Structures are given as structure tokens and as C-alpha cells.
Amino acid sequence: MTFPEWTKPSVYGAFVGAVSVSILGFTWGGWTTSGVAQKMADNFAAEQVTSAMVPVCLGLSEADAERVEILATLREASSFQRRNAMMETGWATLPGADAPSRDLADACLAELALDGS
Structure with missing residues (x-):
């Protein structure tokens, strides 16, 4: 042919x-490929959950009887140690989770505005 x-x-x-x-x-x-789209969707969902949980973190901080002492400790900590100090308070632990969230700790610290207070 x-x-x-x-x-x-x-x-x-x-x-x-x-x-x-x-x-x-x-x-x-x-x-995008389906793998990249899935990663983008997962990252977006995680960011939205963190944003939604910031008021819970702030509510836990306001309800804590040792709030003044903890905020003083957070202010005294260096900027590199603040996230770990926030995670130790328990305020950055998502309801139902066993361990605190690093992203939530960062977001909660940003809302507390410790440098400007």
C-alpha cells in the first residue's frame, strides 16, 4: 500500500x-497533571482548616487561667523559639488531635501580635 x-x-x-x-x-x-492538582487541593484545604481554627486557638488562650504568664513567656522567647513555646501551651492543638499543629501555632502567634503589644 x-x-x-x-x-x-x-x-x-x-x-x-x-x-x-x-x-x-x-x-x-x-x-496541570492530576498529581499536581491533588497536591494543590490538599495544600489549600490544609490552609483553610488552619485559618478556620485560629479563632479556636485564640479562644483557648483567652480561657486559660495562666494566660498572662504564658503570654509573657511567649514574648520573652526568641522568634525562633516562639512556635515551640506556643505548641507547648496546648492552644495550637486541633480538637481531636494528639499533637499540636505547627501551622496553627504560627497562625495563632500572628493573630496574638506579641511584638506589637
Whole structure:
């Protein structure tokens, strides 16, 4: 079976066009693979949960009888040690979780604004 002479350039053109569209789509077009999309969705969900739990963290801090002493300890701690100190207070532990959340500790510290107080 013989193919017409014009089929070879047409096939090459279609192949180069498909590769070009794929490269442009994934680099500039915003296309993603399912794995990348899943990671983006997981990160977004984690950020939203953290944002939603900040009022709980602040509520726990306000209800704590030792609030004044703990806030003084947090103010005295260096900026590198504040997250660990916040995690030790128990205010940054999500309800039902066994361990405190590092992201929630950071968000709660930002809302407490210890440097500006």
C-alpha cells in the first residue's frame, strides 16, 4: 500500500503541533497533571482548616487561667523559639488531635501580635 506524497509532511506537522501545544499548555496555559492538582487541593484545604481554627486557638488562650504568664513567656522567647513555646501551651492543638499543629501555632502567634503589644 502506498501513501500519497503529502502524508509524510502532514504527519510530521501534526506531531510537532501536538508537542508544541502540549509544551505551551503545561508551561503557560496553566494545565496541570492530576498529581499536581491533588497536591494543590490538599495544600489549600490544609490552609483553610488552619485559618478556620485560629479563632479556636485564640479562644483557648483567652480561657486559660495562666494566660498572662504564658503570654509573657511567649514574648520573652526568641522568634525562633516562639512556635515551640506556643505548641507547648496546648492552644495550637486541633480538637481531636494528639499533637499540636505547627501551622496553627504560627497562625495563632500572628493573630496574638506579641511584638506589637
